[in-house]
Amino acid sequence: MSHRYLPLAPRCPHMLHGGDYNPDQWPPEVWDEDMRLMNLAGCNAMSVGIFAWARLEPAEGQYDFGWLDTIMDKLADNNAVAVLATPSGARPAWMSAAYPEVLRCGPNRVRNLHGARHNHCYTSPVYRQKTAAINRLLAERYAKHPALAVWHISNEYGGACYCPLCEAAFREWLKARYGSLDALNAAWWTSFWAHTYTDWSQVEAPAPHGEGSVHGLNLDWKRFVTDQTLDFYRHEIAPLRELTPDLPITTNFMGTYPGLNYWKFVGDLDVVSWDNYPSWHSGQSDAETAVGVSMVNDIYRAMKGGRPWMLMESTPSMTNWQQVCKLKRPGMHLLASLQAVAHGSDTVQYFQWRKSRGSSEKFHGAVVDHVGHEHTRVFSDVAQVGAALARLDDVVGTTCLPDVALIYDWENEWAMADAQGPRQQKGYHGAVLDHYRPFWQAGIPVDVIDSVQDYSRYRLLIAPMLYMLRPGVAERMQAFVEAGGTLVTTYHSGIVNESDLCFLTGWPGPLRGLLGIWNEEIDALYEGQTQTIAPSNDFCGLSGSYQARDLCALIWAETAQVLATYETDFYAGNPAVTVNHIGAGRAYYVAPRMDQRFQSDFLLQLAADLGIERVLPGQLPDGVTAQLRTDGEREFVFVLNFTTEAQRVEIGEGWTNLLTGEACSTALRLDGYGVAVLASS
């Protein structure tokens, strides 16, 4: 069945290319030159109005849209589209002065002074009124403007406010969640250390000089911060939905930023977008950096079920706030840009178009440098991306629906990070990445989802360290396996419920029956300490000894079959890997944190046994991945070489390289940092 999403901007049915554009920082003389340079760079989409509130409303109730009218018109005249931002990311100074309540309070309950950005109270009625007013004016003015294509809400929402208004809202949120103080006291286990609340007014947000040890409170506070930010977002978009019902709305996220559970926003976004600033050319290999980026890309593709997303920000060269700001090496800019497209982005956008002349990001990479002309290495790299994207019209709107799902769960991360023991360094993100890497290297697409999504369309579900089982998760995993699915989970799974209360039925709690094991204890290893495990003969063809580290669950097989055992320490001989056959499926439990060789040998053999196909038939060279986009009929395979050496890749017959327009032989040669976009006929 053929399916292709509509282009994001119907007037511009191409890959979008551009970035944050702040003409309000520059004199009008520069604006025509900007348009000339955009054409040279192959740019067709500009994000405007971000942080422009002080320019749009220089004094309370006095608006100046003239400059933005001009810019919008110029963009339209240049066949470019506008990604128009609401300006709430930073308030004008007059507003902070007139209404201090719009400023945040810190965890120490001291109100911030005006300054920086993202420093607003999302509960403040005044701030909500002011944002609603200016958002409405923007929507009214530009609803019919030909340049307007996408709404960009605020910028990188984040942080929290601890003002009295927010604390009051938190109490209301808790009342709605728990109904009674008794229920709250039970969920938070407040009898520990005499924390029992006897009046709602006693509940306060976590504080360094107050409560910090009630994990249920910490967890609910994080949930509240997400929900209150989402509520503010909904408040921001209300006038836009009313006045421009057909325009897509997004807000730009920050990878796996832990402050907000982005999954809660998905239903209120038309398209997801994120800002990506990896540390290329750093201490770790570029391939390893690329694995991490790909995993996050696969979160954003999965968020809306495969719908193309937007790479909203990236740098054309250096990222000025890194400890060591490396220049992007030749080739890396095209490679990194197409990596996003490979995983489903229909845009490549930058922060920013023209380097700001002053302030904190003046050295951040931009398309146009301070010198102002196009004769720079970076401009040329950007123009190369523009030219490449122009050849990818056929890819616009395509998607990918993987057989494999990997769980990365924000709330699980929150709970585990806050927990004391079994190690203070839990390494959740790394553990998930360890399960992602083999698929990346093999060229097998993966969706990265949170635990409360639907599993039914996957064949292999991997849930590393799923410490917290939210309601329904265990039941749906059971159903998934019974229906023939394969589940893999690990040590430190099935420990607590959604309130961070330990299961009393033996770990892994409600998964005990499904996995057929009892996890009695968990041993923690010091940095550098290791353990080994030995696979049995019938375990996916594995042989020899594999190394474990960090965390080793001590388990008993109940109904499960033992596939590997520990080899050292006092639990030598105990089960280390098990499988349980339930219904038509199987459930694996890996008790220790394993080395990468195990992850690869185990998971790829499992995928092979399940008949899960690779995007390209052969073995990919180390550091090269292949990623798929398709409309259900035609396939587009992005082959990306993250090594500095040339690589030979077997691709089989029938491919055309869209970047060159030439038909391919069965062996593709990629230069160091080389990329090809193969299209089936």
Next chain:
Amino acid sequence: MSHRYLPLAPRCPHMLHGGDYNPDQWPPEVWDEDMRLMNLAGCNAMSVGIFAWARLEPAEGQYDFGWLDTIMDKLADNNAVAVLATPSGARPAWMSAAYPEVLRCGPNRVRNLHGARHNHCYTSPVYRQKTAAINRLLAERYAKHPALAVWHISNEYGGACYCPLCEAAFREWLKARYGSLDALNAAWWTSFWAHTYTDWSQVEAPAPHGEGSVHGLNLDWKRFVTDQTLDFYRHEIAPLRELTPDLPITTNFMGTYPGLNYWKFVGDLDVVSWDNYPSWHSGQSDAETAVGVSMVNDIYRAMKGGRPWMLMESTPSMTNWQQVCKLKRPGMHLLASLQAVAHGSDTVQYFQWRKSRGSSEKFHGAVVDHVGHEHTRVFSDVAQVGAALARLDDVVGTTCLPDVALIYDWENEWAMADAQGPRQQKGYHGAVLDHYRPFWQAGIPVDVIDSVQDYSRYRLLIAPMLYMLRPGVAERMQAFVEAGGTLVTTYHSGIVNESDLCFLTGWPGPLRGLLGIWNEEIDALYEGQTQTIAPSNDFCGLSGSYQARDLCALIWAETAQVLATYETDFYAGNPAVTVNHIGAGRAYYVAPRMDQRFQSDFLLQLAADLGIERVLPGQLPDGVTAQLRTDGEREFVFVLNFTTEAQRVEIGEGWTNLLTGEACSTALRLDGYGVAVLASS
């Protein structure tokens, strides 16, 4: 002369075994199961009521003792005793809301919010009134209850409050100490940097944004914090003394926690107790960890002159707040538990009985795991300890009166840590430990005392780094040596008086005559830098070269004999170790910080020369110690193997191993982590 202390709980004349028990966190259905499991685990003593205030007084003046009545009755019915706590370790939320003065202020003078624990102002009249009221009610209600055996006051007192009430109390404390501002100004040397106070109201507690450089103030503030905490403790116990005059009272200490000078509490405690959470199986060897634990045990045994003490808290397995929470390896739980008994504890108690289901310590080791049944490795380890303790009735009430005393002085640590120079890292704790280790390894008992205790019953007194000489100390050391005692002291001793004012008579100040040396300067060495010293022919048989590090005093022998000299640097040839013969005794001065080989060669030869006997006649294998308890006639020798290998120990004739009930041959074989309790006939 035979002497044996009475059992702590006359109704239960056995080793006590149990731990913190919080039935108030669990439904009554669980309570009978708890009793069944206590019997299985050999537990006979439970600490109840800790942090139970919110349950005992759910609203101001409304009390609920019913649940505690039930628990006390069940304990009595099960032949177990209750260690009953006063609940002051944490206040109910209603109290913080109604009386904010009960909350502490931080050093920044900001009042804390409600939360955490140990967050009360110990000066607050309201808090004192509330604690007195509930303590009186507890005493009235349970005075005659058969289960009640020991009072457990609050929990782990600690921290400080900087509220106006506390600052006012501090000023009163200072008036009482100094009488006049002139005396205070002189003692604090306030003429430095124009700090002279001209009105009492100008004196403020140390603050990060205020005074921090007046060392006399810092020191007196720490003394005040101890005294005010002690005053609060006395206030807590007043109704208990009145209503239950025959019951022993304790409060649980935290090793060498620097915030309180525990020695000041001794006169008001009937029995001392402490909470012990070593990092077994960590980066350092278990034997080294054990040395540190033993030294602290020997502080607590010495505190009340050899009276048996209580191990009030320990973990049956992992300690959840350590960076890496290792499981206790098989054997370690019994070994570590009997280590406490070896040094004089008549109890082995845990935090806690049943793992809490939520909040910050939910992963801390406990006898009963979340799974709730007895079929766990940890439960079995605990039951093994229960069985072992049941064989040690004869040891109950015995003591040990060593010939060797080692000074570890809280106020000396305070003063030295605050001082700038000669190195910012002083290493006092490690320096004391360096002097303790040889005796531990040789199986020679040691009392670890502070400097203001009586020395007369010892034969060897060791005072490393006794920077601060409090009043009378020098005089008593002089008397001790004149009477035939042997004193060993070191670099950085005799520098300041009790006000942290330097002696003006040449270091080591009032010890100059006793030691017969003048310490002109002290050199500091960087990490990794070393110096060597060469012993003379007549120095305890030492030969070759020994290594020094960190701190090297430059001294001149006045009346002392030089026993060793420096070998390198500009002070090569200068005295490094001296002895001075005074009256019937000798006073040694060791000028540099020495390596462990020197500590062992020197101190053990000294002990041998003084005829100080080892507990067992032979050389103990590395990592094995032997510790003595006795009633003056019968000897009980605990032989503890902190290595993972089996060890052979020569013990001579006439011993029975109480743990097995079998007579021993002259060579004892201990498994890795093995332990034996030898009893003479």
Next chain:
Amino acid sequence: MSHRYLPLAPRCPHMLHGGDYNPDQWPPEVWDEDMRLMNLAGCNAMSVGIFAWARLEPAEGQYDFGWLDTIMDKLADNNAVAVLATPSGARPAWMSAAYPEVLRCGPNRVRNLHGARHNHCYTSPVYRQKTAAINRLLAERYAKHPALAVWHISNEYGGACYCPLCEAAFREWLKARYGSLDALNAAWWTSFWAHTYTDWSQVEAPAPHGEGSVHGLNLDWKRFVTDQTLDFYRHEIAPLRELTPDLPITTNFMGTYPGLNYWKFVGDLDVVSWDNYPSWHSGQSDAETAVGVSMVNDIYRAMKGGRPWMLMESTPSMTNWQQVCKLKRPGMHLLASLQAVAHGSDTVQYFQWRKSRGSSEKFHGAVVDHVGHEHTRVFSDVAQVGAALARLDDVVGTTCLPDVALIYDWENEWAMADAQGPRQQKGYHGAVLDHYRPFWQAGIPVDVIDSVQDYSRYRLLIAPMLYMLRPGVAERMQAFVEAGGTLVTTYHSGIVNESDLCFLTGWPGPLRGLLGIWNEEIDALYEGQTQTIAPSNDFCGLSGSYQARDLCALIWAETAQVLATYETDFYAGNPAVTVNHIGAGRAYYVAPRMDQRFQSDFLLQLAADLGIERVLPGQLPDGVTAQLRTDGEREFVFVLNFTTEAQRVEIGEGWTNLLTGEACSTALRLDGYGVAVLASS
């Protein structure tokens, strides 16, 4: 032309020797003993009254000068001079209590409590009134006193205050600087992140909980702090100038303390002075430590155009606040003291005369130890310095006028440190030191100046990392080169103007024409990463390969000649060093941060080509330097051996060693840490 400055204290036309003297901390019995000891130590100059306010004015308006009268008389009687301090470094406690406004507010806007030192608001009218009053009384009382020689204003000014008075003063300062908010908004590029100010009242000082990202604000705040401190200083000296117009005034600086741009004070000082506490005998070689000290000495000599300066504080032995407080090794005290004299100091003074008995600096080295007598190693070292200085009367008032100037610019450091990118660790101080070291080792005098000084009298001007070009700098560099001067500059130069706004004309901005290059980008290297460069045949005789690290500018030669190229990475073959011939001079650009071998080979060959002479003709042994003082006719060469080994130095004919009074042979032998002062006849 012969020129010699007048002695600082005409009544005492010798090198001054002494230190901070606080008789107010000691009973009068000690004062005569102090005088006896001063004579023994060869001390003739004492700094009195520092931090004495509480003693001089024990209650508001009640003064006690009696003790100071006595001390001044005794000094005069002993033929010593007084360096008399104003007491503003610390307020009496009564003042803080009566007038809280005299206390500082921190960046968090919380007012400090009384305590520490240097904790006053320099804007407070009350504090200004109080300092003016006591300063006037001191001047009135001692104007004619024979002992009074130099005014010592306050002590080590530093820090900042964020109180409302200071913020108001800051706004006035900004109004004066910018005239209009429009100009301020433009200079600070406030359009970034909507920071546009629309009312002066919106401008606040930087705050951790407020504005921190506007670099122009941060920079101007630092400028304001300097200017406001200078204004306070001017306020302090007003009564002194009026009453003692002929007495020199100084205030003691702290090396390259970054909080104040000391160059701004120069016009208001009669003599500069600084406090020097190097870490001798530490992890780095003493020679390397000495290079750093010499460079700072050369700042202070250059500040007033070669006028002799004062070493106001140094330690006779250990510095008690260092992590590891090493004793000065034999010889080091004389060597380090004469190092200051070698670079133009006419004093050697200590903190302090007599060790304070208590408080935070009681272990800091002092001439007289707690033991109180003269029979100490340190006293003897000090007396040796006294004897040496007594032989240097001929050196008093001499100077040195180098051909080489090296720029170290405080405001450049501020701007660069605050900038994000290209690395967060910029290494400015080290980069300047790297350019200083070759001259030190070769015995070539160097002036170290800031960028806004006159360059015309130099032949070689070196400006490493001159990121910020303040007004006129580029123009004066151009004129300097056109007139025949040689300029050397490096990577990361010519990036921003005085407002931290990037030049829009291509880096190095206004230096682009002078240097004949365009710097398109700058690459940052991780710690441990390296690059190499290859010199061309005609580059100062350099050959082989040199190593680069940290920062590598990517440049294009426009009119410049390429002298070396990069050898690796994607910019291999690109220019790495260039020279541009302009008028009668040359301008070099070194694109990467180079290793020390390059610095030495390049700069010393350049100096040789320019005919810049070494102080001594031959090659100096490693770790030995030679520094010149002269009256224009007679030369005094200080030869300083910072190694522990004896060294042989070729000095040519005609020298007398002033320290021994003996004529020298052509080869000088210096012991380890040896020093000679050679005088031409």
